[in-house]
Amino acid sequence: MNNESIFKTFGVATGVCVVCAIIVSFSSVALKGLQDQNKLLDKQVNVLKAAGLVPTDGKATKAEVAEKFKTAEIVVVDLATGAVVADADPNKVESDKTNVVALTPEQDVAKIKTAPKQAVVYRFNDETGALKTLVLPISGTGLWSRMNGFLSLNADLTTVAGLVFYEHGETPGLGGEISNPKWTAKWNGKTAVDETGAPVVKVVKGTATDAATEVDGISGATLTCNGVNGTIDFWLGPNGYGPYLKTLRGDAPATEAEAPAEASEASEN
């Protein structure tokens, strides 16, 4: 065909598009398994970082992550009642689109609009089965973006064992510093909740004056830090893991049969 022909030009362009589309589609399908594996590995690394089982500022090998993650007890929790849902499949719970409850503006201090009804948490136990560290997935809105992370508590269920933000879209060098291990390390050992179970730990503007409950603010990132405070308040509060933490402390019914009474009490509080 004549090189000047408009049909040839469109023909070649269409041919290139079709070949590229086939290559992209094939790669996407062929690499899906690998992508899912990497996503899972990333999640496991961050759970382990929050639990203090791998360094927050270094790399862990795949084998190390697999070995250490094996020690995690994966538990599904009904957030409203605080009861453990013994027969639930954690993978199904996380992918179930109906596993959500709408939050009222008063409840929604993390600015997430909806929360899961059932959540997957990670227990790391000692050899007797007693809790050593509890890792809780958390999520909230910062200045620009949804911030996803893990907060872990020590066996006392009161002090922070670790904090990790592994996914967010805050500005690098400003709000993005929430994922800097040097800043998240400042949370370790802080008192997360008071004796009634109410969240007390918070980021302050500037330098912390109360060493027990305050974390230094990130300069130029007060709005992101406000989002972090809302996130922590929500997830440690009555609409987050509050009822479950109460159950674990032993001051709430542990069985699902008794739990609804506790749930209504929690929502009144």
Ligand SMILES: Cc1cc2nc3c(=O)[nH]c(=O)nc-3n(C[C@H](O)[C@H](O)[C@H](O)COP(=O)(O)O)c2cc1C
């Ligand atoms: C381009 C740009 C990006 C910003 N990114 C953030 C951010 O990610 N998080 C944040 O809290 N503030 C960010 N800010 C600053 C906020 O507008 C606001 O000034 C700041 O949160 C106030 O914090 P400060 O009281 O510590 O100065 C950004 C500002 C600009 C101009």
